[in-house]
Amino acid sequence: MDTWVWIVLIIAAVILVGAVLALTGRGRRLDAKRDEAGVLRDRAGVREEQARRAEEEAEREAREARRRQELAEQRADEARHEREAARTTAARADDVDPDV
DSSP states (O other), X not given: OOHHHHHHHHHHHHHHHHHHHHHHHHHXXXXXXXXXXXXXXXXXXXXXXXXXXXXXXXXXXXXXXXXXXXXXXXXXXXXXXXXXXXXXXXXXXXXXXXXX
C-alpha cells in the first residue's frame, strides 16, 4: 500500500478513537447529571413531605385555637350573665331589706 493510504487510515483511526472517547465522556457526564438530578428530586420530595406535614399541623393548631377561642367567649358570656343575675339578686335584696 502507498504511504498516503496508511496516513489516511491512521488519521481515520485517530478520529474514530477520538469520537468514541468524546461520546463515552459525554455519556458519563450525562449519567452524572441524571444521578445528580435524581438526588435533587429525592431531596425536593422529602422537603415537600415535611412542608405538607408542617402545614397540616399548623391547620390542626389553628382549628384547636378557634375551638378554644369559642369556648372562652362562651364562658365569658356565661360569666356576664351570672354577674347580671347577681346584680339583679342584690338589687332585689336591697328592695326586700327593710334596713336599706
